Amino acid sequence: MVPLLLTEPDLVLAHHPLGASTGYMGDLRGDWPAQLGQARELSPFAIELSVLSESEIDGLASYLVGAPPLPFRYLSIHGPSKGRVMSESALVDVLLELGAHAQAVVMHPDTMEDPAPYRSLGRKLVLENMDARKHDGRTVEELDGWFAELPDAGFCFDIAHAWSVDDTMGVGGGLLDAFRTRLRHLHVSSMGSDLDHVPLTEEHEELFTPLLQRCLDVPWILEAPPRHS
Amino acid sequence: MASPLEQLSAASGREFPNLLKARELTSKGLSERRARLAELPYDENVSIVLTGSWGRSEVTSGSDDDFMLLVTGDIGDKGDVREGVRPSKAEVEKILDRPPGDQGIFGKPVSSRWMIEKIGLEDDQNSNLTRRMLFLLESVYATGGEIYEAVYNELLDRYLDQSVKSLHPPRFLLNDVVRYWRTMCVDFAGKEREGPEKWGLRNAKLRTARKMLFASGLLPVFECNDLEKGQMTEFLRGQLEIPPADRIARAFLNHNAADPGGRTLGAYDDFLGLLDKEDFRDELNAVTRENYKGSSAFSETTRLGEDLEQGLLALLFETDSLPKLVREYAIF
Numbered sequence: 341m342v343p344l345l346l347t348e349p350d351l352v353l354a355h356h357p358l359g360a361s362t363g364y365m366g367d368l369r370g371d372w373p374a375q376l377g378q379a380r381e382l383s384p385f386a387i388e389l390s391v392l393s394e395s396e397i398d399g400l401a402s403y404l405v406g407a408p409p410l411p412f413r414y415l416s417i418h419g420p421s422k423g424r425v426m427s428e429s430a431l432v433d434v435l436l437e438l439g440a441h442a443q444a445v446v447m448h449p450d451t452m453e454d455p456a457p458y459r460s461l462g463r464k465l466v467l468e469n470m471d472a473r474k475h476d477g478r479t480v481e482e483l484d485g486w487f488a489e490l491p492d493a494g495f496c497f498d499i500a501h502a503w504s505v506d507d508t509m510g511v512g513g514g515l516l517d518a519f520r521t522r523l524r525h526l527h528v529s530s531m532g533s534d535l536d537h538v539p540l541t542e543e544h545e546e547l548f549t550p551l552l553q554r555c556l557d558v559p560w561i562l563e564a565p566p567r568h569s
Numbered sequence: 570m571a572s573p574l575e576q577l578s579a580a581s582g583r584e585f586p587n588l589l590k591a592r593e594l595t596s597k598g599l600s601e602r603r604a605r606l607a608e609l610p611y612d613e614n615v616s617i618v619l620t621g622s623w624g625r626s627e628v629t630s631g632s633d634d635d636f637m638l639l640v641t642g643d644i645g646d647k648g649d650v651r652e653g654v655r656p657s658k659a660e661v662e663k664i665l666d667r668p669p670g671d672q673g674i675f676g677k678p679v680s681s682r683w684m685i686e687k688i689g690l691e692d693d694q695n696s697n698l699t700r701r702m703l704f705l706l707e708s709v710y711a712t713g714g715e716i717y718e719a720v721y722n723e724l725l726d727r728y729l730d731q732s733v734k735s736l737h738p739p740r741f742l743l744n745d746v747v748r749y750w751r752t753m754c755v756d757f758a759g760k761e762r763e764g765p766e767k768w769g770l771r772n773a774k775l776r777t778a779r780k781m782l783f784a785s786g787l788l789p790v791f792e793c794n795d796l797e798k799g800q801m802t803e804f805l806r807g808q809l810e811i812p813p814a815d816r817i818a819r820a821f822l823n824h825n826a827a828d829p830g831g832r833t834l835g836a837y838d839d840f841l842g843l844l845d846k847e848d849f850r851d852e853l854n855a856v857t858r859e860n861y862k863g864s865s866a867f868s869e870t871t872r873l874g875e876d877l878e879q880g881l882l883a884l885l886f887e888t889d890s891l892p893k894l895v896r897e898y899a900i901f
Contacts, residue, residue, distance in 0.1 A: 355887065357879075413875075443872075463872075520828045521583045521835060556883035557829035557876075 351549055352528055352540060353566060357414055357559045359386025361527070364537060364564045370396070372403040376410065382566070386414040386525075386559040388446070393423035397434055404441045414559045416444035416466070416496075416525060421451045432457040439464045444524055446496050449477030455489035466494040466524045469515055471501040471535050478505050480518040487522070494524035497555065499548050500531045500563065512551050526555050529563035539567040573811070573819035574834065580822060581831025587842035588627065588814055588834070595628040599709065602634075605664045606712045609656040614641040615678075616713025616720070617661060621669075624707030625778070626812040629845040634665035637700060638678040641716060648683030648692070674699050681720040685727050688745065695752065702749040706786045707813060725802050735798040738898050742805075743790045747899070750783040761858070769856025769867055776874030777840045784881045785813030788820045791894045817881070824888035833880025836873045843869065 352358070360379035368374045372389075379387045387410075391397050397420065417438050419431070426434070439445045444466045452458065458465055467486055470477035477483055478501070487493060497519075502512030516523070529537040530544045540548075540562075552560075571579070578585055599619070606617055621635035622628045638658060640650045658677070662668045669675040674696050684701045687693045705724060710717035728742040757775055761768060789808035793801045808816055814834060821830025843849045843866070852866035861867045885899075886892050 356882070516828070517582070520581070521831060523828075523832065553825070554828040556826060556887045557832055557880040 350545070351552060352545060352560065352562075355552075355556070355560050357385035358383045359388060359412070359414065359559055359561050360565075361388040361390050361418065361561050361563050363388070363390030363392060363418060364562070370399060372400060372407075380411065382562065384411040386561065387412045388416045388418050388525075388561045389442075390418040391420050391438075392418075394420040394425055394431070395423055396420070397438070401434070401438060404438065414444075414525070415442045416446055416559075416561070417442045418446045419448075421448045424451065428452070428454055429457040432460060435461060444494065444496075448474075449483065449486045450474040452486075455486060458490055459492075462492045463494065465490060465492070466496045468496040468498050468527065469501050471498075471531070472504040473535055479511055480514050483515070483519065487519070493522070495519040495522040496525055496527060497523060497551075498527035498563070499551060500527070500529045500537060500544075502551075503544070503548070504531050504535055509547060509551060512548075516551060516554055520554065523555060523558055525559040525561055526552070527563045528552075528560050537563040539564045541567065573815040573822060577818040577822055577827060577830050577834065580827035581835075583831030583835040585814075585834060585838040587629075587838045587845065591622070591627045591629055591841060591845075592812070595623060595626040598628055599623065599711070602664065603711055606656075606661065609660050609664075609712075611712070612640075612655050614716065615639065615654060615656070616716040617656075617711040618704065618708050618717060619711050620703040620708045622778075624703065624709050625782070625814070626709075627778070627814070627841060629841060631844065631847065631850045632667070633669050634667045635669045635675060635703075636661065636665055636711065637675060637704070639681055639704075639713070639716065639720060640678045641681045641720065644680040644682050648680045648687065648697070650678040650680050654678045674703075681723070685720070685724050688727065688741075695756070698745075698749060698752060702746070702786075705809060706746075706782050722802070722806070725805055729798075729801055729805075733798050733801065735796070736794060738790050738793045738894065739801060740898070743787070743898060746783070746786040746790060749786075750779070753779050765857040765859070767854060768858055769853045769861060769864065770850070772856075772861075773840075773853050773867070773870040773874070776870060777837060777877060780874070780877060780881065781813050781817065781837060784885075785816040787885075787899070788816055791891060791898070792820075794894055817884075820891075821884055824884060824891060826884055826888050829880050829883050833877055833884070836876035836880070840870065840873045840877075843873075 360382045362375040362379060365375045365378055368378065389400060391400055419435055435445050439461060445461055445464050446466045446468055448470060449467050450470050469483060497515060499512060502515055503509065505511045528540060530539065530541045532538040574585055574588060616639045618637045618639050620637065622632040638654060640654055644650060679700055684697060687697055729739055732741055733739045753775065757771055760771065789805055796804055818830060818834060821827060849866050852864055856864045856867045884891065885895050
């Protein structure tokens with residue numbers, strides 16, 4: 341049998357550093373050692389620890405405080421986008437503690453109300469572009485205001501979210517044109533019919549390639565398992 | 570015509586204010602120093618060569634006047650230059666008033682013959698390798714331009730000897746450039762064993778300026794893969810006389826990686842801007858392996874160094890043609 345890599349050059353899997361988001365490991369939710377173990381099987385170089393709901397924050401904080409040294413050279417933490425109860429300033433205090441373990445803290449602009457408290461995160465704060473369902477953070481125009489308020493914040497380019505807004509990738513290209521100097525990392529996947537993250541399809545990989553090639557120097561985080569896994 | 574750095578800025582949307590400011594400072598300072606040094610008494614076979622940030626066109630407020638007194642002609646058995654060379658080191662240091670320390674690299678006149686003829690084997694000690702690589706990769710003449718050019722061309726001819734093949738990178742030169750980078754890394758550990766002084770600053774330079782210098786030597790050598798043997802000397806001379814940041818900017822542009830290039834050189838530009846601040850330099854100077862975790866200057870340097878490294882690795886390993894050259898020639 342011919343090895344897969346010889347038959348199918350894969351831009352995404354060949355990228356370095358590549359990492360997994362624990363956000364797609366639904367069956368392991370709450371079990372941080374198991375999630376990190378699965379992520380490490382994909383790559384020991386980068387990872388995104390995803391706290392989808394506020395209720396998961398304490399578990400991650402406890403784990404990180406007592407965890408053995410982790411192998412990942414790039415570690416980002418995805419802040420909660422659901423189940424929000426805390427005030428923004430209280431949430432930012434928690435994110436500051438979590439951020440001590442990470443290079444980046446990713447937030448969805450549509451879940452943020454007041455940018456002021458987030459300024460204390462400085463460069464660690466990374467804002468992600470949103471998918472077509474959201475009411476904010478989808479386009480250059482919608483993100484411009486956030487970056488004006490948070491000048492030190494970086495940009496996380498979610499290429500599938502950009503596709504959901506404009507499947508010609510014109511919006512995606514515009515986002516990179518506008519925020520390329522802020523770019524910190526990528527979220528890579530395709531999107532299903534209900535706009536959930538699904539493994540990157542071959543068709544999308546080809547469609548996304550011109551934009552991916554503008555981002556070769558930053559970590560790429562998979563938001564869904566590799567399609568061959 | 571715009572420099573490669575300026576072209577990359579236009580293509581990537583990233584400005585490089587600190588690199589461009591440093592170039593202005595270098596140009597102005599070099600003119601002043603050339604005029605003053607020209608008034609000294611000279612032997613006919615002496616050139617004063619500036620290295621370090623002068624050679625990179627990256628002079629900032631804290632830069633030393635790293636120089637070597639380059640002497641052509643007869644030498645002793647161990648590469649010693651005759652006594653009484655004019656101008657003397659002391660005479661030069663009255664003008665270049667932030668001279669390097671009296672370490673082996675800069676402490677005495679340098680024989681061009683020893684530097685060129687002793688490549689490899691016992692006589693090519695650490696100091697000779699370092700002088701040769703600084704001369705090759707980051708130098709500019711202050712006086713004796715014709716002597717400097719003649720020595721430079723002789724050195725390139727030595728590297729581009731009979732072993733060079735058309736449409737292949739020159740391996741002799743490639744191996745010496747790689748050897749220099751690895752020597753700097755090993756010497757970093759060696760110096761740490763001697764004592765903790767300047768650990769932070771040395772570490773910072775290794776992560777940034779030294780890495781830039783290595784990449785800026787590596788890239789033109791790889792580009793020789795597209796050249797006939799007879800074209801390589803002129804190409805390499807042309808590349809190595811522009812600042813290292815321009816060599817790297819040019820490579821990012823040539824390999825269709827303007828955006829990564831903008832971020833990569835942007836990180837280096839940010840570092841240069843910080844290095845221009847006295848309190849930042851003082852903090853880095855005081856950092857040791859024991860206290861680095863408490864230093865924001867060191868933490869910032871580490872972050873910028875990682876951005877720089879990731880960009881250079883992307884250029885070498887994920888653009889169009891370079892990855893195959895790296896695989897074919899850079900390891901073995």
